[in-house]
Amino acid sequence: MPSSDEPADADALPADLADARRAFERHLRLERATSAHTVRAYLGDLDALLRTVADTGLAGLDLAALRRWLAAQRAAGASRATLTRRASSARVFTAWAARTGRLATDPGQRLAAPRKHRTLPSVLTVEQADAMLTAATSGAAEEDPVAVRDLLLLELLYATGVRVSELCGLDLDGVDQRRRALRVLGKGGRERTVVYGVPAQRALERWLGGHRSALARPGSPAALLLGARGGRLDPRVARSVVNAAAGAVPGGPALSPHGLRHSAATHLLVGGADLRSVQELLGHATLATTQLYTHVTVDRLKAIHDQAHPRA
Template sequence: MGTRRSDHRDTPADLPGRLAAHLEAFVVHLDRERGRSEHTVRAYRGDVASLLRTVPGDDLAALDLGVLRAWLAAAHAGGASRSTLARRAAAVRTFTGWAHRTGRLPTDPGDRLDSPRARRTLPAVLRADQAAELMDAASSGAAEEDPVALRDLALLELLYATGVRVAEVCGADVDDLDRTSRTLRVLGKGGKERVVVHGVPAERALERWLAVGRPALARPDSPPALLLGARGGRLDPRIARKVVHDAVAAVPGAPDIGPHGLRHAAATHLLDGGADLRHVQELLGHATLSTTQLYTHVTVDRLKVVHDQAHPRA
């Protein structure tokens, strides 16, 4: 299972040659050496390009703490949110640290750069009954064996059963699926592979998709992708997001969520069912437990059950 990265070597035309070369080298570092996700590479590239446009005299050596602070202050004055400012600061700190280590800067000005912390908020989550209604509706829509409907059902079942990211499921190949053990091998952030498990409903949806739906959409030049688009290419994550949004919108009272919302629902419902937080961490592919704690929560009802069972004076 290989990485399927895009070519990021599209440096802004308005940057002077020397600064453009520094930016290009940094992008290559993020992509090939650090193994950052395509989304992160794109975001950091844009942030650093924005910073480099403000460097006095088009000389990287002129990049100091004052330039960094002025750049962030201008973004704040322009209405940038706390989360955007936090991301931009993280991007330029990564850049200046790399530039210092590679001899492009005599010191690392980003090491002293402060920025507001992004407010961490939990996304809305489907209730378990709403998730069941979502899958029932998708299953009914696939009853006529329409290949796209079969694919959409397999997509929804996999996202909810495994908690994988939309890019991970769209990047998976047929050979990454082990139907005997009901597992799927995915490539996560930083190029890290992991194996996730799914249950019988997802396996049934996959069986119908692979037997009927995929052969109907596949073409001689189709990739080995597990999920295909309507024209026989690898399913685009943007199309997958639309599929999820449209399907959830049809469930009465359900919050407006996309694939990440299904990921959050999967983790939450696992915890509600008694799963250990570290097992959920492994399923989601989080590097640290604190990240899992951010994207999952235990409902008040679950806390009451635990309290009633465990506390001597419940």
């Protein structure tokens, strides 16, 4: 039976292509533990690719076919980011197909695509982050459970640099108050431990001291953060909380939870943290991703150079 992600015309594909698609989907879901959103993106790209070799089957999926596929999309006006993503999807599929014997060789190894322009989110200054959290603390003074929860959300996002999905997915048994640490589940099902400071601990104690139970219902999950109706906090609600809190800071940028994560990483690096430690905290698979956060530390390097170098 076709999966919910399988296109309506999947049955029109040759048998080997339809079978390969289903097996690749199982590989993504079960072996790689890929998120549902990423699976949909991979399969959408794969469907477009497989339709180009419908007449030849997998035997026709060689480097020339891959290049023609990308060239046609470029001619149709596909963006650099789209081409980069689709080339990546193709490489993942051909590597899997070669590994499982569906292709004699892996043509994707030699497939090049334009590099995606990596844009960085807005970042708070240290002073703006302090102003945002101070305002959130004042807003929670009335003991409104939602306001206390929102304060904890902001404190933990900024203190740990975790992704909003990781924090919203966190259960109570993933919190170690004695060590001031959280055990979160990141991309690819990778688990890691992150730490937080005293202000976040105070916000956590307030939340668990009665405000969480004020929102909990008989059927509430074991989530650390609950929504107003007692369910697990929706990441979309968390995004609106972050955006509103940052927007209330004079001169503050429009900010998403990822921007708050970016702010945390930037402030750690400016404060002297090494890249490897920040990589571990953020859960980046490669150090190259973490290096993107060093763009605002140039001023700090210049200051050190001016202070320490005899020819500055």
